[in-house]
Amino acid sequence: MSEFALLTLLIGALGLIALGIGGLVLSRNLFRIVLALSLAEAGANLLLVLVGFRRDAVAPIIESGQALTAIMVDPIPQAMVLTAIVIGVGVQALALSLAIRAYAAYGTLDMSVMRRRMEADIDAAAGAQPATSLHAPAGGRPLPPISAPRLAHDKGAQA
């Protein structure tokens, strides 16, 4: 493998990680969040395989009767990547199943809407007032002046 190919792979791995983490932070759709996570995991796994790479090396498998003179790529990162892939698949399946249940309960895949509903549910279960609300400020302070469109938007988001 040439120097150029190796560099491309390295940039690819780091790029996948950056894309994935960016997606995790920026997306609001539950499904996109899971996809971003799997992108980032793919990047980390690629990086891990690259760490074990050796120039002109063979796969780390010893066949019977073969002399142990050939250079092999490092098998330890490969074992680690296998473990990481298996764990990643399991966790993604778990996240998707939770997303399905959450969708069934709240009827939306938008994380920010879902989170607001969840906070409201927790508050209702505890019998506590919501933390901050445009309609009832904490401590019984008077309402701040709110422009009508913003209030309508807030109501729309809750509906």
Add this chain to the structure above:
Amino acid sequence: MNTSLIALVVALPLLAAFLLPLVPSVLRRLVGPLALLAVAALGMVLWQASLSEPLVLTLGGFRPPLGIVFYVDGVAALFVLTVALVTLLLWPWGGDASENLDRKQSLTLVLAAACTGLAVSGDLFNVYVFYELAAVASYGLAAGSRTAAAQVATFRYVILGSLGSLLALIGITLIYFRTGTLNLAHLADLAPQTLHDPLGLAAFFLILLGLGVKAELFLVNTWAPEVYATAEARVSALLAGLVSKLALLVVVRLLVLVFPLPEAREALLLLGMLGMISGEFAAYRARDIKRMLAWSSIGQLGAAFIAFSIPGPLGLAAGLAIALHHLLVKPALFLLAERWGGGLARLAGAARRSPLGAALFVLFALSLIGVPPLPGFWAKYLLLSGLAAQPDNLYLLAGLVVLVTTVVEAVYLFRVIGVMYGREGATPANEQLDNTQPASALAGSGVFAALLLAAALAAPLLAAPLGRMATQMSDGAAYVARVLPSTATLSGAAQ
């Protein structure tokens, strides 16, 4: 003693977890408690043995650094013992459909195995695997209460947890790239030449952030209040009490052995201070008891991070004291809060309806604040005296933060106590509420209270083993010499 017994502290709960559904239903409820009792007994024996000299088990006969190592010093053995005992106290005994109960018991056993694994692991990749195991088991337990809010909270927990594992994995990759080894002792040996540079520090920060998700480190702890508010009290108690401490222990091992650098300590100190400030003030603002406890647990773990950032055995002793104290107090408070589980207004008059529960709450609250005869006082005393002994101004600032947040802590805890014992607000609707704790929760927190009082009485006796454990843990050279007897030839070969 036979060191191969060490493998059993991980193997027994794991075996029990997966064999549990196969056991005939008459005996099925006994499997978990018996396995945990055996682990507790082993932990006791190991603790006695390892206080004088740490024990090392090389699995499968492969010599380190290639082979896998379990390393048991006093701290690791003590954590094995507490993992088994606390899991037993928070055990799901019943009150559920049989199938559900099987699942919960299995997951709890997996969680216990992962926690003991984290305590004894001597290499980074095993740490990663056990951390993931603990993570997956805790996701399952957190989703177990089956309300819609719990599903969303667990989803957010899964995403943040996976991001944390990812960061930790990248950090481990960087370390392997630099050194070509994952064995902690070998890393400690190689670190001065290979890891004490910006790339090595970046690897440490990645691992710190990654493991910090479970240790409720500032920046990556937003899952905690949501999960603790929606999960069962038992699960919140396990996550806040046990899992966070084991993640913390791994970070401290890395800090002591591989990265004993001022930059790494400062990162721990700053994040700990921010965690303590944000946690305690958020707890002050919280209007229901579960989220108040969750934020307070974030604050307490911030204090533990501050303590572990103090160099030398003094800091380790303070950190261990804070971590162990929190491990006793917070699960008990979550158990007590289960039935009260609500806004502060609902607590009015609770002391009359469940006097014993309220009295226990007062005891734990006083210890959390640090009122003198109780262990919480000694933990905070060790922390403050350790901070005051440091020449750096940053440590003095941390001492100030601890003192100020203690006042905040006292204010919000006394506010709850005031509402519980006060006469105002005890409306007729409140009288209808069932504020009495179930017997199992009362018994559980009663045992925690007994342990707390015993620790208070035996405080002078506990100082010696605590100091010995801290000295043992801070001695990185002894760790290397113990795991790699021929260390001179190894570092010669690496250069």
